[in-house]
Amino acid sequence: MKIGPIEVWPPVVLAPMAGITNAPFRVLCREQGAGLFVSEMITTRALVERNPKTLRMIRFAESERPRSIQLYGVDPATVGRAVRMIAEEDLADHIDLNFGCPVPKVTRRGGGSALPYKRHLLRRILREAVANAGPLPVTMKMRKGIDDDHLTYLDAGRIAAEEGVAAIALHARTARQHYGGVADWSAIARLKEAVPEIPVLGNGDIWSAGDALRMVARTGCDGVVVGRGCLGRPWLFNDLENAFNGSPERARPALGEVAETMARHAEGLAGCFDIERYAVADFRKHVGWYLKGFTVGSELRRELATAGSLDGLREGLAKLDHDQPWPPNTDTPRGKSGERSKVLLPEGWLDDPWDCVVPEEAESDVSGG
Structure with a gap:
């Protein structure tokens, strides 16, 4: 799989997770297998203002290549400045844009999984990002939509392809689902059919290497994004590399x-x-x-x-029993789960999907999600 000039094999991406995918965890995962390993979510405002905490969060270990940063932003101009800063100062080799975060403090500002509902605003952000990225590939991660009545992923995918985005990752849940229920892998297949010209990566309910192979076979997606499945299990990336290379070997550490x-x-x-x-x-x-x-x-x-x-x-x-073998039946859900009763949005957000107005105080200065 190619993402711009970057060859990615196996076609596996570590999903950005707040408070999780910092450099120490990325290094442990990268030791187990190849792929792309993305930073925690970095807010564009905090980056361009050179917030000290944010600058610490974009530090990479010497062994980390390629370096991937995920950006969150709602204002196209601020996103453009942040992307230009990354490109000009050689802060990363790949930029991912967050349009998938479902947490209330993000969606109530119009960001994350709320933003693709505003089609023209999404287009402006993507256009600014791609125009300022220079040689760096720009990708995006999104959800199916706000809820089942406000699905956005097909429109968002077409807009992304038209604006030069190098790849799209779809978490096959809505924002309202949060991390509950079962991921709708059929949506990944529909997105791939809609934008065959660029790589589509699937995300959601990958708890084992077998799940990843099944997702690719069932949806035709070009690769997978792994989030909660690797919590406490950096060895999953070893399994994924073996699986995509046709090996049945799996890591089972004592x-x-x-x-x-x-x-x-x-x-x-x-x-x-x-x-x-x-x-x-x-x-x-x-x-x-x-x-x-x-x-x-x-x-x-x-x-x-x-x-x-x-x-x-x-x-x-x-004090642990160091000889105790790897337990069976551990390829099961990890981390947060459960649905939301509703998605918090800016007032009037759903009135006009074509509105380009950036909500007041949309640009957070706190990185990490």
Whole structure:
């Protein structure tokens, strides 16, 4: 699969996830298999204003090539300035635009999965991004639409292809579905039929390498985007590489290797955050994902999930049964799930799908989602 000048094999992309896909986690995933590994969501306003936290978030490890940044923006001019900054200052090799985030603090500003409803505004943003990217490929990630009554993905896909976007990723849920229910893979097939001239990547309910192969076979998509399926499982990228290369081999690490990876992950976060206690606190959310399916007592799980230092975490990891084999039946949903009762939108957002007005205070200065 080619995304602009970038050869991507296997055709696998790590989905941007707030608070997850920072450099330490990307490095662990990249060690397991090739593909594209995208940063956390970066807001265009924060980037052009050179917000210190945002500038730290776009740091890449030396081993990371190609470097991929995901941008969130609602104002076409601000998006254009941010893309130009990335291209001129060599901050990344690939730019992805976020039109898929379903969280209320994003959609109520008209951003993320709310934005493609405004067709002309979407076109202006994509045109500014592509025009300012120079040689860098611009891609976009989106959802099916706001809800089943306001589907946008086919119109958005055609607009993207017309404006020179290099590839499109579709999370086959609506914003209202959030992460609940079952992803509608048939929508991925319909999008591929609508825009055969550019790569289409499918996203949603890929918990194993077998799921990825089934999605490609069923939809005709050119590649897959993996999000929650790799939480606590960077080894999934090893499985995906083997699967796309026709190998049945799958990574099944014993608990000792999992513990070693957990320690490396936390240590990497300490280097990323610069303050150890923040890093260890941030790592706590990963503990349950890494240990899912393994037999670990509740007291030890609690000790690991409340460790206050790297030494404390290492002491807890040493108590695990390092010879315990990889548990069966772990290719199951991870992370957040559930639907929303409604999608928060700017007042009057649904009145006119062709309106180009940028909502007031649409441009957030906080990166990460």
